[in-house]
Amino acid sequence: MKIYTVGQVSHYLLNLVDNDYLLQRICIKGEISNCKYHSMGHIYFSLKDENSSMSCVMFKGSRPTGLDFKLEDGQAVVIEGAVKIYEKESKVNLYARKIRRDQDGEGKLHVLYEQLKQKLFDEGLFDFEKKKPIPAFPKKVGIVTASTGAAIQDICNVAHRRNPFVELILYPAKVQGEGAAATIAAGIRKLDSMGLDTIIVGRGGGSIEDLWAFNEEIVARAIFEAKTPVISGTGHETDNTIADYVADLRAPTPSAAAELAIPDIMVSFRKMKDMERTLRSQMENRIRVLKMKTESYRAWLEKRGPEAKLRNQQMQLAHLSDRLEQGIRLKLERSRQKLEMLSGRMKGLSPTARLTGGFGYITKGDQAVRSAADLKPGDRFTVILHDGRISANVEAATQEETNV
Secondary structure, eight states: OOOOOHHHHHHHHHHHHHTOHHHHSEEEEEEEEEEEEOTTSOEEEEEEOSSOEEEEEEOGGGHHHHOOSOOOTTOEEEEEEEEEEETTTTEEEEEEEEEEEOTTOOOHHHHHHHHHHHHHHHHTTTOGGGOOOOOSSOSEEEEEEOSSSHHHHHHHHHHHHHOTTSEEEEEEOOOSSTTHHHHHHHHHHHHHTTTOSEEEEEEOOOOTTTTGGGGSHHHHHHHHHOSSOEEEEESSTTOOOHHHHHSSEEESSHHHHHHHHSOOHHHHHHHHHHHHHHHHHHHHHHHHHHHHHHHHHHHHHHHHSHHHHHHHHHHHHHHHHHHHHHHHHHHHHHHHHHHHHHHHHHHHHOHHHHHTTTOOEEEETTEEOOSGGGOOTTOEEEEEETTEEEEEEOSOOOOOOOOO
16 A cells, blocks of 8 residues: 655645535535634634534635624624635635625524523622622632643643742533533532632633533532632633623633732732831931931030030139139239238348348347437447347447437
């Protein structure tokens, strides 16, 4: 048997489909699912029915003449186009040239979705005043999702990066297919009974039928009845499920749900450090102001307080004492000079002062001899000199006349 390469088989299928006239001009009806408008203007979506799904694209150039309404999930449409093989992936695609609404009816799942949405809205399950606040600093977070797949891995990565101290508790649920809604509801009730801080419910993106378990009434009521706050992170950012409307908080993706449930501990640390720096700065400024006020009060007290008055009085007393001492010294000096002057004058008048010049002082008994007439021969008299006394007798006494 001949062996072919993958590329050869893909090229064969491409030629096979391209040469089939029926597939190049075909009309197919179905329900729109997983519709996305690309930034370049192209529209990517799936066309499905109860049995199968087909990838489709309408390029920007076909839209002006081929589409006159906004394409959305759940719409029943008829598409005119060509079936092609994307050779690189050997994938069958429907390239739409014209799209019109199917007048026979709307998409079955879309109708069911809108009916349940209106019913729960009327019952008040979407009311914002009934939604519970999400704890700011959780310790335990429950997760209802598949045990394998990107959703649980993304949630764990986000949680470990933002706060590795938060405990994660997984309830492995079936998130797609028959029985999925029942296991999701059971997981919500189980985690709600464990007294956790927050519960995350969700899965990765997909078509409307892939996400349908999160549009079931049993899941909506389990979320609404839970005492624990529930964050719904189902599908991609453009997907909306009934669970999103009932949940206490809606996240566009499972990763975003983890970010909403678990605060970034490093951000909290940085906020605390900023608060610490702010508080320290405020305290330092306050202390600086108080020090300035204290210094001002101290200076005021130094100028006006009892100690300042006592110090001023001491200074005045010292000044007066200095002045008094100077005055006494000056007066003593003047008195000394006057005393010396008087002493000199008295010395000059003192009889004894003259004795040093060869003079003597004569007495007779206790009386001073002032004249020769005071003595007569035979009288005893005393001559007082500056350094002693001489006693003698008068042999003769002659009085002479003077002109005084």
